[in-house]
Amino acid sequence: MNMVDAKRVLETALMCAQQPLPLKNMRELFAEAIGVDSIKHMLEDLRNDWAGRGMELVSVATGWRFQSRPEMREYLDRLHPEKPPKYTRATLETLAIIAYRQPVTRGDMEDIRGVTISSLLIKQLEDRGWVEVIGHREAPGRPALFATTKQFLDDFGLGSLDQLPLLDHPAQAGDAFGHLASAMKEPTIATISMPAVDDAGPQMTMSLDAQVTPEPEMGPPHE
Numbered sequence: 298m299n300m301v302d303a304k305r306v307l308e309t310a311l312m313c314a315q316q317p318l319p320l321k322n323m324r325e326l327f328a329e330a331i332g333v334d335s336i337k338h339m340l341e342d343l344r345n346d347w348a349g350r351g352m353e354l355v356s357v358a359t360g361w362r363f364q365s366r367p368e369m370r371e372y373l374d375r376l377h378p379e380k381p382p383k384y385t386r387a388t389l390e391t392l393a394i395i396a397y398r399q400p401v402t403r404g405d406m407e408d409i410r411g412v413t414i415s416s417l418l419i420k421q422l423e424d425r426g427w428v429e430v431i432g433h434r435e436a437p438g439r440p441a442l443f444a445t446t447k448q449f450l451d452d453f454g455l456g457s458l459d460q461l462p463l464l465d466h467p468a469q470a471g472d473a474f475g476h477l478a479s480a481m482k483e484p485t486i487a488t489i490s491m492p493a494v495d496d497a498g499p500q501m502t503m504s505l506d507a508q509v510t511p512e513p514e515m516g517p518p519h520e
Contacts, residue, residue, distance in 0.1 A: 298327065298330070298331075300335070300339070303327060303331055303335075303339065304339045304342060304343065306326055306327070307323060307326065307336070307339050307340070307343070308343055310323070310326055311343070311354065311361060311362065311363055312363055314362065316359070316360070316362075317357050317358075317359045317360030317361060317362040317451060318360045318361055318362065319359060319360035319361075320333055320336060320337075320360070322360070323336050323361075324336065340354065340356075340361060347363075350366075351365060351366055351369045352364065352365055352366065353365075353366050355454065356456050357450060357451045357454060357455065357456055358447040358450035358451050358455065358456055358457065359447050359450075359451055364454075385418075387410075387412075387414070387415070387418060388418055388421070388422070390410055391406055391410070391414055391418060391419070391422065392422060392427060392428070392445075392449075394406050394409050394410065395422075395428050395443050395444065395445055396445050396449070396458070396461060397461065399442075399443065399444040399445060400431055400432065400442035400443060400444045401442065401443055402434055402440040402441065402442060402443070403416075403419060403440065403441070403443070404440060406443075419443070425448075426446055426448035426449070426452075427445060427446060427448060427449040427452065428443050428444065428445055428446065428449065429443070429444065429445075429446050430442065430443060431443070431444045445458070
């Protein structure tokens with residue numbers, strides 16, 4: 298198979314894949330007759346071929362995928378009008394703290410936010426596939442240590458945690474929340490739907506512009 302035909306096969310596979318396609322699977326397309334370097338070269342060619350179009354080829358944590366560009370959102374929404382997902386500020390701040398300070402315990406999160414964090418909130422982040430327990434701290438009670446997952450990176454359009462915006466003051470939960478919210482990208486975030494957890498006041502709507510409605514806080518965390 299010549300490289301022109303191979304590139305056509307690769308493009309087709311990427312367009313038809315419902316999940317990001319890793320390099321290992323790409324090699325299987327060609328019975329491993331084409332090496333990784335050649336595949337990477339074809340990927341770069343495809344990325345350039347699609348420059349300026351409504352779709353783009355991007356690399357995320359678990360592989361490569363085609364996705365719509367953010368500026369297409371306005372038009373695509375007309376075909377599938379849905380209400381934007383709603384999250385509480387507590388949910389997003391907690392997720393941001395885990396993303397920037399991992400591995401962290403629930404107690405660490407409460408110390409940073411200054412309020413008690415609902416167990417249901419943590420469970421919903423786990424159910425969404427964004428966070429997981431990766432171990433336990435050697436301390437009284439052996440509290441669970443939480444970290445983000447590859448699913449989190451895929452859903453937020455990130456190839457690795459290194460792509461999270463840098464924080465001037467990592468210890469400040471508010472800064473972490475704002476930066477994480479700004480990292481939300483098309484298209485996956487548009488399809489995410491998580492029931493809000495009312496542990497810190499009224500719900501808010503989370504859009505790609507990362508607009509946040511302030512909400513009252515709960516009291517200090519439990520001792």
